[in-house]
Amino acid sequence: MTKPLPQGITLGQLNAAIAEIEKVVGKEYVYLDDIKELRSYRDPYNTTNDADFAPSAAVAPHNVEQIQKILAIVNNYKIPVWTISTGKNFAYGGPAPRKPGYIVLDLKLMNRILEVNEKHGYAIVEPGVSYYDLYNYLQERGSKLWIDCAAPAWGGIVGNTSEHGAGYTPYGDHLLMQCGMQVVLADGTVVETGMDTTANSKTGGLYKYGQGAAIDGLFTQSNFGVITRMGIWLMPEPPGYTPFMITLENEHDLETVTDLSLPLRVNQVIHNAPMTVDLLWEAAMSVSRSQYYTGKGPMPDSHRKKMAKDLDLGIWNYYGAVYGPGPMMKNNMDVIRDTFGSIPGAKFHYDDTRKGDPGWDYRVKLMKGVPNMTEFSLLNWVGGGGHINFSPISAADGKSSMNQYKMIEKRAHEYGFDYIGEFLIGWRDQHHIFMLMFNRMSPEEKKRAHDLFAILVDEAAALGYGEYRTHLSFMDQIAGTFSWNDNALWDTHHALKDELDPNGILSPGKQGIWPKNLRGES
Incomplete structure (x- = not known):
């Protein structure tokens, strides 16, 4: 197997730099074997070729002094490093570098x-x-x-x-x-x-x-x-915590529930970021797609409705919580029930009736800061378990929610994928996460997912919606959508890059920010 190399770097230069880095951290903390060691520094969910994001090596320093010495070495050879902390940023590229040949600077051992x-x-x-x-x-x-x-x-x-x-x-x-x-x-x-x-x-x-x-x-x-x-x-830790769920029967309820949520959120009646979650996202916590539909293309409405009935879920499922002393929580919950009770068919759910349902238990843990890995059960929805996330921001506004949802759903269905998504109201903004699930063992399906994602970026930008984070493959495309005033923002990023990192050794291409020697070649 040919060792991937950074642009303009020879194998001799790479080996010389690696030998110096080994003297800094010890050979056991420099990872070179492409199969046994570097496999864990690849992106398991990429939509292109595995080689596109293959590192040449990885190094795990123990402290700041070792980082300083490593940076001095790679500056000397002008070899780029790609910094990660735990490397678990899956659906956005994970631990993989933006370009092949980079050395991954893995900070996992700095864990105090x-x-x-x-x-x-x-x-x-x-x-x-x-x-x-x-x-x-x-x-x-x-x-x-x-x-x-x-x-x-x-x-x-x-x-x-x-x-x-x-x-x-x-x-x-x-x-x-x-x-x-x-x-x-x-x-x-x-x-x-x-x-x-x-x-x-x-x-x-x-x-x-x-x-x-x-x-x-x-x-x-x-x-x-x-x-x-x-x-x-x-x-x-607050004196009390009351999570709740509301199941909503109709697709257009997304617009209504978003508009009703905003005043409750900004006035702190609902204390956390409420989530409006699509049926399939919630169902995937409990079942796989093949249990309800084995055909090609998006799941038909008739199958979705049967799933919703079997699992006692809504077309949309709304989660939130209140925190504090009992009387305060009671007052807030009275307002919340009165507000959302106006939606026809809305049903409230609580721990006394919902406990044991995987989706409910997962959300209840998250809303009280209890870490878990339940969300990864979504990977069982389709065979092959690949996914990347498309993550546009909108106003916490009902029409904006529906516009984004319908635009993404329409395109997803055109390309043969289910819409699986959720909306989270931060303060006045709304994060929309579309989880694009695909079979990572199918080159044809990966290509369809890649093409769909690229179209969504451009169409969201045309509607005035930018993404708040993205996968390695789309960093440059999304950077290009932040182009107001003849790319003034990215010109500022590049001016800072040139001043702070003149040799371009720190994570070149991160979020579309490139050093001078690689600019325009991405």
Whole structure:
């Protein structure tokens, strides 16, 4: 097998750099075998060719000093590295690099929980700390702090936050809850942000901004530095927690429930990000597609209705929660019941009647910050279990929800795929996640999925909807849709890239941000 090489780098140069890196971290922490070791650094759900995202090597440093030495080496040889924390960003590329031949800089061994402040409700963690790690740490110590986790709990806190990920408790806006970070720049300079930069800082985990420009966001969804530490706010355990579910009978109820939700959300009657979830997403927690339909193309309505009846699900299924003292929760739930009870056919569900249903149990855990892996049961929906996520943002507005849903559903059906999606209201925005499920063993089906995704990007942009994160294959295309004022935003990104990383060694192509030597060649 031919070793993939970065553009402009010879095998001799790569081997020389690897030999120097081995002296820094030890041979056991440099991974070179394409089958036994580097297989885990591929994207299992890519829609093109496996070789498109194949690394040449991976290295796992233990600390900041080793990162600095590694960056000095790759700067010397001008070899690009692709930084990951836990590498679990599946449906968006996972641990794989943007181009073949990059060395993966894997921060999994930097997995210390450096501080948990029980009184003020924050933690400081390294990139290798997963949601499971922090949850278990808090549980073992009897902490009364809740985490807010991503749906797959094996993901990393730093990685998910830096990808603008979202969760399900009132602390679900992860970047909003980030406070302070440590970053290693391409030249090895270590920068701390916010109040951490003051001598003997006592407020680093408490106040986000410090003095001068707040630059934390520059290091999220970018390739301007390597995040090696992050502060994250944690939610004090509330006196009470009441999750609820509403099943909705009609497709057009999506518009109604979205418009009814917005005032309840922005006024904190509903405390977390409420979710409106498609029938198939919920059903896939319990059954596979073949149990109800074995034909080709999208599942017919008659089969969908039978599934909904059998599983006691709606065409849409709405989840939310209230938190706090009993009287406050009761008042809020009275308002919620009065509001959504106006929708014909709407039925409320609670733990006393729904417990034991996989979809309900999964959502109840997420909305109280209990990490789990239930969402991966969706991979059983179709044979082959491949998926990528199309993730546009809209206003929390009923007509926008319906426009996005119908546009995506129409195209998905044209290309022979089911619509499987959910809407999450953050504050005034709405995340729409379309999980494009395909058989990853079928080249023909992979190509259809790829072509569908590319069309959705352009059609969403034409309607005024941009994506908040995406798969490696589509980073450049989506970057191109953020083109206002003759690409002024991306010109700014590239100016920063050229200044902070002149040799272009940090994650070239991340979110469509390319170094000067590779710009225009992607």
